[in-house]
Amino acid sequence: MIHKRVLVVMVITYFAQTLDKGTINFASIMGIREDAHLVGQQYAWLTTCVYIAILIWEFPTNRLIQRLPIAKYLGLNIMAWGAVLACTAACTSFTGLIIVRTFLGIFECVCQPAFVFLATMWYTREEQALVIGAFYSMNGFQQCVGGLIAYGIAQIEHAKLKNWQILFTLLGCITFVWGLFVLWWLPDSPMRAKCWSKQDRFLMAERVRKNETGIQNREFKKYQAIEAILDPTVWAVVLVSFTNALPTGGLGAFSNLILTAFGFSQLQTYLLAIAQGAIIMLFLFSAAYLSKRYRQKLILAFLYTLPNIAGTVVFLCVETSAKTKVGLLIAFYCTQGFGAVAVLNLAIMSNNVAGVRIQIFESNTFTYGRRLQRTKQVIASSLVFIAWAVGNAIGPQVFRANDAPRYIKAFVAHIVVYGIQLAAIVFLRVRLMRLNALKCRAQFLSTSEENVNSIRQ
Template sequence: MSSTKEAEAALSPPLSTEGSSDRDENYDFYKQHQGLEYTPAEAKRVLRKIDLRLIPLLFLIYMLQYLDKNSINFASVYGLKTGTHLKGQQYSWLSSIFYFGYLIAQWPAGLALQKLPVGKFLSITTLVWGGLLMTTPACHNFAGIAINRFLLGAVEAVVNPGFVLMMGMWYTTEEQPLRLEAWYCTNGIATMFGGLIGYAVGHITTGLPRWMYVFLIFGAFSVATGIAALIFLPDLPSTAKFLTEREKAIAVERVAINRQGVKNHQFKWYQVRQAAQDPKTWLLFVMAIGAQVPNSALTSFTSIIVGTFGFDTLGTQYLQIPGGAVQFLTLLLGGYVATKFNGKFHSRFACMIFACTVCIIGSALLVALPNSNKWGRLVALWLCYFQGLGFSMSLTIVSSNIAGYTKKQVTSALLFTGYCVGNIIGPQTFKSSEAPGYHSAYIAMLAGYAVKLAAIVALYVYMYLENKRRDREAIDSQEVEAEGVENGMLDKTEIENKGFRYVL
């Protein structure tokens, strides 16, 4: 225990002085209204207003970024490879190259999210990637479409970490799982909606080559949504124009109890060092790699995989819809369980472990079932759509359990670095020489899910034991919740803030 205390002291700055740069951007507003009395009905009304303003916009933006980055999946069966003269592993590289752009932009994106107004920054990037997607039909060779995919990945790198930060800025830790799943579930809706669009595109017989329409339709939707977000998506609770002055104060007071503050624009190097030495950071990194190695089977290669089971071209589109439905329902149900039973049992980790176990069963069936059992293999593929629940819950680990704004965005950036690494590796397991069996890819899926489950269990044990240690010390030091809230508004990390407890 003494070694843990020494490590914490070495990683933390002196607590005696608090300059204005150490404080949350909402600190003065918070202190001005500290102790504000409000009724549960008022808090509920403010929460409803926040939900109505944020969730529909986050829902649309996230659905479109999922559709846009996976548009090559829907276009692949309508002549994309022929139209862009792709050969061999080049289609696989288009999936990986997107994540090279995502990886390189991850760290600048994190810094920009800390320095710039979050709402406006997310809105502008939505506009830009919609425009980029609409230029894809102008690409007629591998080099052209590879550059297009790289740039698309770089711009879309803002979305996931930006949304995770927004959860912590607007919602209490208890409210976050269901709200996060409310927009993350659009992965499932996008799979269904994309399958329907792909099916509709399949009936176009005139005009441009059919693969081009996929990019033009998805890109146009993104541009329109970006314009709407630029007008309506807020930056901070204390500056939100859709709230009255009293409602702003209630909104800030609500999230202050997270003991994480709201937002701090000052980049702090000691929090970077702390993130690098924190076991949670690296367990989240390994978990993300394991989760995303199988991801290409459920995104860029889904149409091709379903086709290898023996279904026709239109079948490869509409048979993705049940998989999307599985993902959608799993995410919403998991978000409900994690929110409804928060504090009654360790609901977030229970959801993650359950979802990963189902994915292991699905990928094991893909490895073991004979090629002749096409319906069995299709159901096994649908089971793998449970994976979204496990990964999305890991995002709530960051939004709810990492404090200190710099540390939060660095941890998020490292998690999404692992996300990129897994998505770069995954497409390369689909070797053109193994088509149509792709046995190595299915083995890689199984291995990825096993690594992910091991990382989840290790993270759970670490955080559980740390909570127990802090509880024992709190009995001796008689810490009060108010001190934890104040330290959160002073941008202290969860390691420095002795009043902080991990939400499991």
């Protein structure tokens, strides 16, 4: 029942967002660089500007998500970015492309923070990793579908519009219509879902009460904002978000150019994108499944970083030739584990930035309390997605035009970033294990004190 109204919207919307944002990658070998007279780093800036816009608008959109009906706000943003995407087809210069790509970033940045809020609002903690994994897996599925669409459009010849213009117009119009549907279909919260009975709405709200994150609290609390800023757990998650996003941003913008540099043709590159998407989905779903089964998200995040390192090492050590292109392709597929780490990191944030607070006093006594900390979650969510945006913005810029086609300097930077990511994951695990031990001790002492009081009475 919830899946039909909420999860379906999250999955399809995220699919549309990743596909629409990634169209520039498919268009890169359709002639957009030549038609728009792009030179030097200008193509890289078409991706970077999207994430700079996200960086600027991330916190305001989080505040608006907190204060406005989330379904209506999401639907309107979807319609807006669909319209902007369709307008990209009319751009024939770097200036025009920069403008529409910047607006695309502003409207698209609602998705991830909105979906984390929807996950905590509608689903239990145990379900959240699978839910986040479901919509995040669209990073892979959009590669499959995008590759097929691009392959089909590439067959069109002698049309009035260029192939890349047809791609932007088609996807933009479809997205706009989907935004209208979301406005009508998605409920704002369990208690406002008039599509269900009052009893069903009450049961849905009760089901997620144990999350200790609330349904939707619109009050901004300054002390919770300070708490989030001073919390090392939040900053560790933020760092992982950044280190995971930087390689993603570069590979997402340059993957088709990298594959063609290996020696594959334009049409072969589109078809190889389908296999790339399937591998991304395999990483994502396996991470979500293993996370639910073993409940060891940080260990899994560490393990899923290792294939990225292995693939990058191959890029650095093996030269491009007809004999090595298959091996390089396999290495490229190994670097697609970033999606699994992102899902696990989002689940760690949603599970650990909640309403539990432990206070430790000099007398070595503990108090254990439950309270709703929606403001803290808003700040943490903003910081995580800002880090994600910064990483994705920097990512394309490490791929320098004068370093093509192997981009050795870019892959050296990736190795350094992966090392930092592994260190952050280890720190986060040690810290959370300590906090869990303190929490258990506080609960035990609190229960013991209550038992003593009841005996005295």
